[in-house]
Amino acid sequence: MIAKLTDGERSDLLPTLDGWAHEPQRDALTKRFTFDDFVGAFGFMTQVALLAEKADHHPEWSNVYNRVDILLTTHDAGGLSQRDIEMARQIDAVAKG
Amino acid sequence: MIAKLTDGERSDLLPTLDGWAHEPQRDALTKRFTFDDFVGAFGFMTQVALLAEKADHHPEWSNVYNRVDILLTTHDAGGLSQRDIEMARQIDAVAKG
Numbered sequence: 001m002i003a004k005l006t007d008g009e010r011s012d013l014l015p016t017l018d019g020w021a022h023e024p025q026r027d028a029l030t031k032r033f034t035f036d037d038f039v040g041a042f043g044f045m046t047q048v049a050l051l052a053e054k055a056d057h058h059p060e061w062s063n064v065y066n067r068v069d070i071l072l073t074t075h076d077a078g079g080l081s082q083r084d085i086e087m088a089r090q091i092d093a094v095a096k097g
Numbered sequence: 098m099i100a101k102l103t104d105g106e107r108s109d110l111l112p113t114l115d116g117w118a119h120e121p122q123r124d125a126l127t128k129r130f131t132f133d134d135f136v137g138a139f140g141f142m143t144q145v146a147l148l149a150e151k152a153d154h155h156p157e158w159s160n161v162y163n164r165v166d167i168l169l170t171t172h173d174a175g176g177l178s179q180r181d182i183e184m185a186r187q188i189d190a191v192a193k194g
Contacts, residue, residue, distance in 0.1 A: 038155050043148045049139045058135050062159035 002077040005085075013085050020072075020088050027079030028060075029072045029088055033095055041066050047094045057083045059091075100181075105182040110182050114118050115170075123175030124155075126169045127184055130192055138163050145193045154180045156188075 004027075005013065014022060021028040041063055048070075052058045054097040060071040072088055074081035101124075102110065107118060117126040132138045138160055145167075149155045159170040169185055171178035 038150055040144075042143075042150075046139075049135075050131065053135055053139075058162050060158070060159070064157045065155050066152045 002074055002081045002083065004074075004077040004079045004081055010080070010083075017085070018087050018092050022080075023071065026071065026073055029080065029084055031070055031091075033068045033070070034070075035066045037066050041068050044068060051089060051090050051094065052087070055083070055087060055090075057087050059087070079093070080083055099171055099178045099180065101171075101178055103175045104184075107177070112172060114182070114185050115189050119124050120168065123168065123170055125131040126177065126181055127165055128185070128188075130162045130163075130165045130167070138165050141165060141191060143192075144184075145188055148187050148191065149184070153186050156184070170174070 014020075017029070020031045022028075023030050031039070033044060035044060045061070045063060045068055048059065048061075057074070061071075070091065072084040074077060074083055091097050107161065109116075110119060114126070117128045119125075120127050122187055128139075130141060132141060142158070142160060142165060145156065145158075154171070157170075159166050169181040
C-alpha cells in the first residue's frame with residue numbers, strides 16, 4: 001500500500017510544481033502540454049511512456065494532434081502520493097527537453 | 098475540402114468495419130482496444146502514430162494503462178470521411194499484429 005500525501009506534504013509539495021493543477025474529484029494532478037505538431041506531441045509521449053514504465057507508474061492521458069493532457073494519481077493510494085509528485089517533475093523535465 | 102461520407106456511403110461502409118461504433122454527436126468512429134499491459138498498449142499507439150503521421154490523419158485518443166480509446170473524425174469535413182474508414186482499417190490491422 002502506497003501512502004497518500006498528508007495535508008502537510010500537500011502544502012509543502014504542491015506549490016513547488018510548475019503549472020500542475022489539483023483535480024479534487026479524483027485527487028489528481030493535471031496539466032496540458034502543447035507542441036508544434038503531432039510529431040512533437042507524440043515524441044514527448046514516447047519519452048514519458050519510457051519513464052512511466054520504468055517507474056511502474058503510468059499516467060492517464062489523451063492526445064489530440066499537438067496537445068497532450070495528463071492526469072496523475074496513484075490508484076493504490078486512492079489519491080495523490082509521492083510517486084505523482086516525482087512523475088510530474090520528470091514529465092516537466094522531458095517537456096523542457 | 099474533404100468530402101463528408103454520403104448516406105449511401107455510410108450504409109455501404111460502416112457495416113464493413115470491425116467493432117467501430119458511430120458516435121453521432123461528433124459524427125465519429127470510436128473503438129476501445131485492450132492489451133495485456135502498458136507496454137502492449139503504448140506499442141500499439143506507437144505503430145498507429147506512425148501510420149497517422151504518414152497519412153496526415155490523426156486520431157483523438159486516450160490511454161489508461163492497458164487500454165486505448167480511439168476516436169476518428171475528419172475536422173476538415175465536419176464529420177466522417179473516407180479517410181476515417183481507411184484509418185480504422187489500418188488501426189485494426191495493427192491491433193491484429
